[in-house]
Amino acid sequence: MLLTRADKILIGILVIASSGGIGLNMAALSAAGQQEAHVYKEGKLIQTIPLRPGYHQELRLGGAERYNLIMADNGRIRVAEADCPDQICVRTGWIGVAPQQIVCLPYRVVIKLESSIAPDIDDITK
């Protein structure tokens, strides 16, 4: 047999840890309240886009080349077009629920969704 007992335990731990983590991620999705999208490039907050029904906005980051075309529409947001090599940001598609995010590593762009209603805790210190 190729797999030893330690291998199987390792596989088990990884399966449990990752599915637990995915479960927690799913549980953290909260559609409650108004969502807004924070657009960061190279670690700096560029713009905050409100996501509400009927609101439409497009935002272009970068120049003629090395661009991301971001589109917010009707409570959702996506990267409609980009010329980055991996296209991960475009293929992520529409997101609309915090704390979902879209990441474009080549151009160091992050679109993070946040609930603009304060969550049910007093404060978070960082």
Next chain:
Amino acid sequence: MDTRRVVILGLFVAIAGVLHAVESWLPLPIPIPGAKLGLANIVSLLVISIYGWRDALLVAVLRVLLGSLLSGALLGPAFAMSMCGALISATGMAYAFYHWRPMFSLVGISIIGAALHNLAQIAVAAFLVASPGLFWYLPYLLLFALPTGLATGLTTSFFLAKLPRNREVEKFR
């Protein structure tokens, strides 16, 4: 380092560099930053088992340079991620190979390497975009590391089983 060793390590660098470049052309079914098949880990694990950790780290560094040059990602964000991922996974696999081997098989060591690779990549990516929120993807990446680590580990085992026996290889069996 004798000539034979230089030639074989050179061949391993070439194979790993091509695997590294080709893998960046393959589209993955899941749009997760940092997800990779880790085909070049096959070569890292092979070099660890045949020549030891020093040569494995050398091959890992050279293949990231070569692979990034071929795929046009040299010195970009993807390069930093690959380099850290390759070094950390090769180090971790070498440690596991020398210390935990009868306990873990090559497949287990390969899964450890794949998980470390993804962990290192997401850490570098989070640093590059200055957003710790990227660790949100970690469970998906760890889950993804299982089939890829299993596949690369099995490939390595089968390769070593078919490898013609000679003095150098025999030492590390």
